[in-house]
Amino acid sequence: MxxxxxxxxxxxxxxxxxxxxxxxxxxxxxxxxxxGLRARNLCYALSRMLMDEDDLGSSGSNFLARLGTTITRFTGKSWNLKNPELYNKFFSQPSIKYLSSGGLGHRPSYLSAENFSKALIDSIKVDRVEVGELLKIQLGLRIWAITKEEEPTAGPEQLVIAGQIKKLLDQRNPDLVQFRTLLEQWYSGIPMDLEFDIALPSEQSDTIRQIESMLHDANNDLVKFKILLENWYNDTMERASGxxxxxxxxxxxxxxxxxxxxxxxxxxxxxxxxxxxxxxxxxxxxxxxxxxxxxxxxxxxxxxxxxxxxxxxxxxxxxxxxxxxxxxxxxxxxxxxxxxxxxxxxxxxxxxxxxxxxxxxxxxxxxxxxxxxxxxxxxxxxxxxxxxxxxxxxxxxxxxxxxxxxxx
Structure with a gap:
């Protein structure tokens, strides 16, 4: 040869x-x-979207947390994230929960942008109030911090208001006017119209503020809001592929x-x-x-x-x-x-x-x-x-x- x-x-x-x-x-x-590494990677990406980054103070602690997150990323978890309530509620939605096989990888390995936007909106909105879909989302964004299981920054008076709002949510047809009154008291007496068109406080969750910003960019148009949520998800998934x-x-x-x-x-x-x-x-x-x-x-x-x-x-x-x-x-x-x-x-x-x-x-x-x-x-x-x-x-x-x- x-x-x-x-x-x-x-x-x-x-x-x-x-x-x-x-x-x-x-x-x-x-x-x-x-x-189930793909499922774990998807969970990690969603946790970055739906949870807040914890400020650990010193640059050394932040560096160690980021290094630990990089090393353990395959587990689907991060060391420097907090406020998992929205993340947990998102995965409890039927449209997400039943996508997984229920086996070793108990979370789905793939999620469409449409399923993401639907599940996220369902996680935020308040269903029991007899108002339009958009108002349910706006109301849900404003009571999110109030209805969390723990609110360490709340004072005694706010804890009482939070308890009243939780009881109101348990009712079959909560009264919208009473909701507005309680929310005005919670937000230090800021007047609120029926569209709940007020800015969120600075101590609010970064994730909730991000979602609120997209709702504002959509000019309170539900279809545009869903498109912005889906674009946000697709952009994150591109980084998740990396x-x-x-x-x-x-x-x-x-x-x-x-x-x-x-x-x-x-x-x-x-x-x-x-x-x-x-x-x-x-x-x-x-x-x-x-x-x-x-x-x-x-x-x-x-x-x-x-x-x-x-x-x-x-x-x-x-x-x-x-x-x-x-x-x-x-x-x-x-x-x-x-x-x-x-x-x-x-x-x-x-x-x-x-x-x-x-x-x-x-x-x-x-x-x-x-x-x-x-x-x-x-x-x-x-x-x-x-x-x-x-x-x-x-x-x-x-x-x-x-x-x-x-x-x-």
Missing amino acids: IGNVALDVVIGLVFIYLLYSLYATILMEIISSIL WFKQTTQAILILIGAGLAVGFDVDTIKIMKKLSKDTEAREQLVQMAIDFNARNEGLIQKMNNGKDTLRVENQLNTRLDSLSSIKQTLEADIQSARSMVVTPPSDDSSIFGYLLTILALSLGAPFWFDLLNKLVKLRTSSAAPARSGGEAGSIDSDVSNRNIINRVG
Whole structure:
């Protein structure tokens, strides 16, 4: 087989990286599915939206809290958030509660913007008052702090008013005028019309103030208000996708470290082996070419499989698909390892392992795309060489016949 030695070594090394990257990605997806990491990431994103950030005072404490949140983000919780009442009420809504499977991952892993806006509005508004939908939302925003289970900033008189408002909410048809009177007393005698068009106090929840601001931007139009809520959710989900990638990247690095050491995937040793062993190099290159031709849609198949995680009852199907691909890869890895195995006496280098870990962290799509380009480059460079060889053979035959004719 005619080929450039350096190119063949690179193809062999890239093929090794691809096999182990695919294996690491599949292991990461299985771990993610079993532990419900997508659901945890969604919960974390929603907690950032619906809870308030706690000011811990010193910059050192804030730094430690943010560092702890970054490390434990995969749990779906944050160390520096407070006021979870709206967050808890949001997840108690039927439209959210029944999206989950009720299993290990008891929270949904996917939520549409429409479901978010509906559940949030249902969490805020006061249903028992016989007024329009918009007034129910406005009223709910203003009594939110009053109806919290604990209000540490409230004085004795305000606690009495809060108790009266809670009793009023328990009635079947609360009186709107009485509501207005109690709210005026709560907000230090500020007159309030039936539209409750007053600013929220500065000590109010940041989240409630954010929602109130969007309601004001919508000019008290319910349809526009829902659109603004959905835009807010979509913007947060874009950032949440980045958070999830950071989490999975960290998991990939840990898995890559385990594979590099456990399977003795030392980049430097593999390069030396492929550079010296012609037979191993040619066999590995042929394996890479066959694998590339046989698995053109593998990456696309794995990416499409990720979308099925939006539907939690397809979790078992997803795991079965990944397990099937994993078994096939294990056979390919075993074959590839047999070609680049080195004697046990050959010392492994930490630097070689680090190079492997770094390479695996780049992900399978990167190495699959690179392998595809290298195989095409090798094929295109080999074709002119074969054409030139055939042309030279024809010219030689013609010349030989001419010599024979002259001699004869």
